[in-house]
Amino acid sequence: MRTLKSQEVYIPLKDAIMQSGVVLPDDILLGIEKAKREEEDGPALSVLKHITDNLSIAGKKHIPLCQDTGMVILFVSIGQELIIEGDPLEKVLYRAVEDAYEKGLFRKSVVEDPLKDRKNSGNNLPPVIYYDFLPGDRLIIKGLLKGFGSENCSRVFMLKPTDGREKVIESVVSAVRDAGGAPCPPVVLGIGIGGTMDYAAKLSKKALLRKLDQHHPDPYYSDLEKEILDQVNATGIGSGGVGGKTSALGVKIEKFPTHIAGLPVAVSVNCWADRRLEISL
Amino acid sequence: MREIQLPLEKSLVKELTVGEELRLNGTIYVGRDQAHQRLTRLIENSEALPFELKGNIIYYMGPSPTPEGRVIGSAGPTTAGRMDPFTPALLDRGLTAMIGKGNRNQSVYDAIIRNGAVFLYAFGGCGALYSDKITSSEVLAFDDLGPEAIYKLKVKDFPVLVAIDCRGNNIFK
CATH class of the missing domain: 3.30.1330 (60s Ribosomal Protein L30; Chain: A;)
Incomplete structure (x- = not known):
């Protein structure tokens, strides 16, 4: 069995969330560049140019590239030979989301009740989480900030x-x-x-x-x-x-x-x- | 590209054509879902509105928190279609333009033509870019709604495209 401290999950997850609200993955950047190269002069090209300007401003000034920083969706794959020591895993995931949104100055976009009064939860909690199991001792967390x-x-x-x-x-x-x-x-x-x-x-x-x-x-x-x-x-x-x-x-x-x-x-x-x-x- | 000094006069709206790129300079107001619902209630009850609709522009937006040393956080447009049920009544009371993303429904489209108004497209997802175009920001009403409050913004070189012009030409068709 392998042991992982809950803090060893919290820090990289919080950092990954903060990063993903500001900088897009390379494959998406390449896709946008390709679209720009292929587009003819006109409104759509102007849209793509503004998108690339926006990405550069977000990166340089460290502000969210879009004000809708989304609801967090996490796919958590847990190795069956892994023990997480310290806080319960779900508590750690929640704390990483909450702190990333607070420190990253991301917009809190989640309401506590979907119908009744739609009061903002104030911390972008809860995330939507899917768990599954893996052989071995790894922990893999993949996620989306879903606008x-x-x-x-x-x-x-x-x-x-x-x-x-x-x-x-x-x-x-x-x-x-x-x-x-x-x-x-x-x-x-x-x-x-x-x-x-x-x-x-x-x-x-x-x-x-x-x-x-x-x-x-x-x-x-x-x-x-x-x-x-x-x-x-x-x-x-x-x-x-x-x-x-x-x-x-x-x-x-x-x-x-x-x-x-x-x-x-x-x-x-x-x-x-x-x-x-x-x-x- | 056309430079526009706000307020946007109805006579100038007549000159704007679909697809044209504008740079807005001056004051705009911000409101989205909940603010629209409240404005509509105020109108129904014949109560005073927090700002004059006549001659003004509403930007559909809910910003992210303001970092230290900045005027506002990320501040790009939200989907305009969600405001469709509320918009014709605002246009009929003199609102000159709306700024958002995505198409409008038939009743908004008709109200735009009827009132000689215009729907402007702001570049969707470009919150960081728009943050840089806003030179001042204050909460004007409905503070309790947080990012959904009504804000008064001053903007400079704020880029938009004419999406539905006053003759009904529509960039989304």
């Missing part, structure tokens, strides 16, 4: 088992088309196919954790990722929704077995400000 301009455009489709590939593509493209400029395109799409309604939705978030160039290992699905990306870009929605060549930076699919009677498809829409984090301990 809600894009999250409001996420969708679940309970398709028929015989609907097939074309209907999956059509459903995803319809979600992006309906979203238009609202989710801050060029978007990143996480797609969950299979499982149950809730599990497909979880898979769509898990898909968002991968880098843009980490394609699905099964060629059938990596081809589907490419086909969806091409069709989304063919909509002409463009950066900011003002019309242009790049409507999405990437499409990532996760799949799971499902029931003979169904074909759940969930689409998580993320903005170009695709704020991911990952720590491996």
Whole structure:
């Protein structure tokens, strides 16, 4: 068994959250640069230029690149030969989120009750957490700071088992088309196919954790990722929704077995400000 | 690119065409979901509003906390569509322009044409950039709403695109 002190989890997680609200991952930066190179002169190019200016200002002045610093989603994978000493793990995760938002001067965007009085929790707690287990003694935490301009455009489709590939593509493209400029395109799409309604939705978030160039290992699905990306870009929605060549930076699919009677498809829409984090301990 | 000194006169709104890039200079007001709901209630009860709608601009935004030595934190636009149910009543009372991201519904679109108003697109996600364009910020009303309060901002070289012009041309179509 390996022992990890709770502080050894808290510090890197807090730092990773603070970093991810200010600086985007390299694959996203490359994607934005590529979109800029390919865009013709016009409103969409102006959007992309302002996006790159914004990223440089955020980095230089250490302020959040977007005021919607999101709700935190964490995927926590715990090695079964690992003991965490000190505070309970969930308490440590909460403290890392709370302190990162306070120290990073991130906006607290979480309300305590979704319906009743919608009072701000004041500390961006709670995060949404998914746990799973790993063989070995590692702790891997991956996460997203999920903005809600894009999250409001996420969708679940309970398709028929015989609907097939074309209907999956059509459903995803319809979600992006309906979203238009609202989710801050060029978007990143996480797609969950299979499982149950809730599990497909979880898979769509898990898909968002991968880098843009980490394609699905099964060629059938990596081809589907490419086909969806091409069709989304063919909509002409463009950066900011003002019309242009790049409507999405990437499409990532996760799949799971499902029931003979169904074909759940969930689409998580993320903005170009695709704020991911990952720590491996 | 056109430099605009605020307030934005309705006669100037007529000249603006979809896709055109503007730089705003002067005073704008900030309000989002909860503030719109409260403004609407005040209007329904014929009570005084915290600022004059006529001739003014509302920016849909909720900033991140202000770092020491800065005027405001990250301050980019939020999705305009959520304010659609409240907007026609504000336009009918003289609001000249709104700034946000994403398309509007038919009733806002109609109210823009009816009132000779304009919808301006601010670059979505660019909170750090907009923070740099704001030279002063004060909470004007609904302090209890935190980032959802109504703010009065002074802006300089604040970049926007004309998204829906007063003739109904729409950049999102």
